[in-house]
Amino acid sequence: MSAEMEPPPPPNAASLREAALAHVARFATTEQGLQQALVRRVRRWGVRAERAGAETTEIEGQLQALLPAIDEIVRDMVRLGALNDHAFAQSRSRGLTRSGRSRRAVTAHLMQRGVEHETLSEALDEALGERHDAAAYENELGAALVLARKRRLGPFRRPDAPEPDLAAHQKALAAFARAGFGRDIAEQALAFDPEEAEERVLMLKSS
Incomplete structure (x- = not known):
């Protein structure tokens, strides 16, 4: 596989937290709304990764691995008062x-x-x-x-x-x-x- 076709790196907890802060700064949302927005962000990465040749099982595995981090980010936004x-x-x-x-x-x-x-x-x-x-x-x-x-x-x-x-x-x-x-x-x-x-x-x- 050429360097240009390597799958992009998946999001991590740090990048998802940054995305969460940007989202709640721009939009009024709920806990469920933020959780769904972060999952969509991971799924958009999955689409790009699949186009670059990544396996579907690998992509789904990354999503499942990130779900606990997403849940923790949502709870953190509640503790900060950014979500209510x-x-x-x-x-x-x-x-x-x-x-x-x-x-x-x-x-x-x-x-x-x-x-x-x-x-x-x-x-x-x-x-x-x-x-x-x-x-x-x-x-x-x-x-x-x-x-x-x-x-x-x-x-x-x-x-x-x-x-x-x-x-x-x-x-x-x-x-x-x-x-x-x-x-x-x-x-x-x-x-x-x-x-x-x-x-x-x-x-x-x-x-």
């Missing part, structure tokens, strides 16, 4: 709510990002209010109004649009349901006065 799933969940839940996501959709998003159930539940209660209390209700209604404005529904329908008939109303309710909003929230959002609806949206986005 609770703070991530709080911040992301507020941002997603302001963008028109229901609590159910926010929950699904954070679960997909690897936030554990207990951490997720506590963060949502602190950021959006405990389920079924007044703060949670106001945040959910505000998010529904943001969605209504995006979709030009209810109080945000175009001035020249006809008054919605039963079919149009059911279609609007279906849009809210697909976004994870309950029927009562959807009905209230659709029935809002336009000026008050706009005020509610502005209040949510500035909170």
